[in-house]
Structure formats: C-alpha cells, structure tokens
Amino acid sequence: DAGVTQSPTHLIKTRGQQVTLRCSPKSGHDTVSWYQQALGQGPQFIFQYYEEEERQRGNFPDRFSGHQFPNYSSELNVNALLLGDSALYLCASSLGRDSRYFGPGTRLTVL
C-alpha cells in the first residue's frame, strides 16, 4: 500500500518562471492538502482539494493555484516565482478532513 508520493523530489527554477508540483494521495484517500515549509519554520497551509474543487485556502496569493484530478491526485502550480517561494512543498492526504499523512515533499529552490 503506497503512501503519499510527490514529484519531483527537487527542483531549481529562476525568478519569474512557473512550476508545477505533483502529489498522489495514499490509497483510499480523496482529499489533498498542500503546505509550504520555509527553512526552519513550520508548514503553512496553502489550500485543500476535495472532489476536484478547492475547499479552503490559506493566506497565499493567487500565484498559487491547484488542481485535483478524478483519480484524486493533485497539482500545485506557482506562477511568477519569487526568491521567497523557495521552500519544501508538502502534500498531505486524507479520507475526510484529517490530513495527517504527509508525503516526502518537493524541495523548490528559486534563484
């Protein structure tokens, strides 16, 4: 039984570029939440997807957008990258609202 998977593991981009990160939830889970974790800080909630719709959003600009597919996998898109977007991006999945299962994350570096 695979857990939460994310791709890619690492990514390097330059300012102004766009990036897409991917997440496959744990088998049987239908809800995906995305978090940003800057170095030395706790994860910050970006948004949650359920039934292919954004259910709740944290305090992130519209440059951050997402999508959930019929198979429950999800993408996080970030446009017009800033240096401050450099972080570990975590995906958490759940069946229902208890999103306690985190994936290994994607380390994004913006130069």
Next chain:
Amino acid sequence: GQQVMQIPQYQHVQEGEDFTTYCNSSTTLSNIQWYKQRPGGHPVFLIQLVKSGEVKKQKRLTFQFGEAKKNSSLHITATQTTDVGTYFCADTSGTYKYIFGTGTRLKVLA
C-alpha cells in the same frame, strides 16, 4: 490571527536526559496533533489529543493536553539519538487547515 507558539525553539540534551517541548495557542483548541520531522524529512504524525486534561503515552513519549485546551506538551524520557528532529504541534480545530506551531528542534548528544 491565531498563533501557535512552541518553546523552546532549540534544545540540546545529553543522551539519556529528558526533554520537554511546550505548545501554546492564543485561542482554545478543539484538537491538537503532534508531529516529528527528522532532518531532511517530512512531518510524521505522532498522536492526536482531543479531551481537556488528556494524557497519552507512547513508550518514552508522554503527551498532555491542558485543562483549558490552550496548551499542550510533549515529554521524552531518557532521550536517544533516534529522537533527533523537530517536533511540531498542530492545531487541527474546526476547519480543514492545520495551523502548525513554530517547532522545537531537538539535538541529542551521544
């Protein structure tokens, strides 16, 4: 807005010593979860506390939820090098998002 603070920010202990991290919220919590994140890793769920004054134990780890449900603690007895990492509490009250604390980074010296 709501804040979840943890103290201390860092803690270095000798192997075999005890360790405690405290989590304090500016608002009353419905539930709280604790996570451990190893260096270079991702948060791993440890436990959830729901009831006022609740105490739960997992081997050498003891978790407490305050009577007023505004604070919580994690205590590790006789630390081992495998306990190294950052411990986060997370407010999981009400809505779909989790609000993570600032974390306590534990280093265990052999």
